[in-house]
Amino acid sequence: GIILAGLLYTMLDIHIIFILVGSLYIVSGFSEMFIKYNHEKTDHMITIKSVLIDFKDGFHYLKTKKAIVAIIMAALFLNFFTNPIFSNGMTYFINTELSNGFLFDNIIDKEMWLSIFNVSLSIGALITGIIVGSQKPKEKYGNQMKIWIMVMASTFVMMALAFFFFVETSSNVNMYLIVQTVVMFFMGIAMIKVNIPISTTMHK
Numbered sequence: 001g002i003i004l005a006g007l008l009y010t011m012l013d014i015h016i017i018f019i020l021v022g023s024l025y026i027v028s029g030f031s032e033m034f035i036k037y038n039h040e041k042t043d044h045m046i047t048i049k050s051v052l053i054d055f056k057d058g059f060h061y062l063k064t065k066k067a068i069v070a071i072i073m074a075a076l077f078l079n080f081f082t083n084p085i086f087s088n089g090m091t092y093f094i095n096t097e098l099s100n101g102f103l104f105d106n107i108i109d110k111e112m113w114l115s116i117f118n119v120s121l122s123i124g125a126l127i128t129g130i131i132v133g134s135q136k137p138k139e140k141y142g143n144q145m146k147i148w149i150m151v152m153a154s155t156f157v158m159m160a161l162a163f164f165f166f167v168e169t170s171s172n173v174n175m176y177l178i179v180q181t182v183v184m185f186f187m188g189i190a191m192i193k194v195n196i197p198i199s200t201t202m203h204k
Contacts, residue, residue, distance in 0.1 A: 009111050071198055074149075082156070090114055097167060103174040113177060120181045124188025132196050141197035148193035155187040 008017055062069050091114065098110040138144070159180065166176035 005115065075198075085159075090117065093163075093167075097173055103177050116181060117184045120184040121188040121191075124185040125192045126188075128189045128192040129196070132192060137200060141200065145194060145197050148190050152187065152190035152194060155183050155190060158183050 008020075012020075062072075094110050094114055098105075098113065102110060102113070162176050162179040162183065166172045166179065
């Protein structure tokens with residue numbers, strides 16, 4: 001899907017892509033009308049008061065689970081500081097730094113490199129998800145999460161160092177593209193190694 005999105009972006013105008021995506025959403029919504037399920041009616045009415053009570057109970061529960069609060073705060077912190085890098089920073093880098101030639105420029109357009117980064121991330125996550133899914137669940141994931149959170153942090157440091165040494169200092173863009181692809185692969189591995197224990201802990 002990521003590769004196809006990159007190809008469409010290079011082959012079609014952006015307004016056509018928006019029309020295509022919007023049409024697919026309409027088709028998806030229409031198809032959901034045919035989903036059949038057994039709906040059980042309850043006498044409990046959902047009101048603003050009941051919603052506020054549920055929120056209050058949720059906050060009281062979180063006060064007793066400091067580990068969950070720490071995980072939520074860490075996730076918010078990472079989301080706040082990393083999303084701009086991938087949504088804006090990478091796009092800006094590709095549009096500016098890859099204008100004067102880049103690796104495989106005779107085969108692909110520069111926008112495809114954004115898809116390659118995402119595909120590398122997805123491959124790492126997919127392989128790790130299959131491996132983790134085949135293993136027996138553990139009772140505690142604390143030590144494992146510490147290690148892989150450090151690995152994930154290290155991938156961000158490597159991204160920054162690679163950009164500094166290969167783009168800012170030496171203008172070796174091709175080497176940066178290679179390093180970034182490898183780093184994204186290991187980031188995908190670290191994400192699954194962190195996300196699965198978190199999901200398991202939350203469900204417990």
